[in-house]
Amino acid sequence: MAALAVGSCRRAQCANPIPPALAAERLCLGHFLDEAFLRADHTLDRCREGCAINASELEWLLADALAIVNNLDDEMAGPSLDLRDRMLELLLILANLHEYVAHHSVRLEYLA
Ligand SMILES: [Zn+2]
Secondary structure, eight states, X not given: OGGGOOSBOSXXXXXXXXXXXXXXXXXXXXXXXXXXXXXXXXXXXXXXTTOOEEHHHHHIIIIIIHHHHHHHHHHSXXXXXXXXXXXXXXXXXXXXXXXXXXHSOOOEEOOO
């Protein structure tokens, strides 16, 4: 596991290794999950309130974050139970978001 790490997390005072699936995000798994939860919750709230959704944010959540979590599952030799639970929870939120977007008309905003 340590041999696979690609540097350490960009969050201040976090020395956790970055798994290869998170190289582009430069976050350790715990901090990636924190960030993904916040962004997914926020986006889902905006959907439910009928607000316009940032297209690239939605794309990040439904493509990148989903792929990352799926890769992590293959790649990590037994993440702790706690992290595994949070990964599953995140997948559930992303699935809800996907479902919501598929069945409601969501306004997208394209920001530079
Ligand atoms: Zn970290």
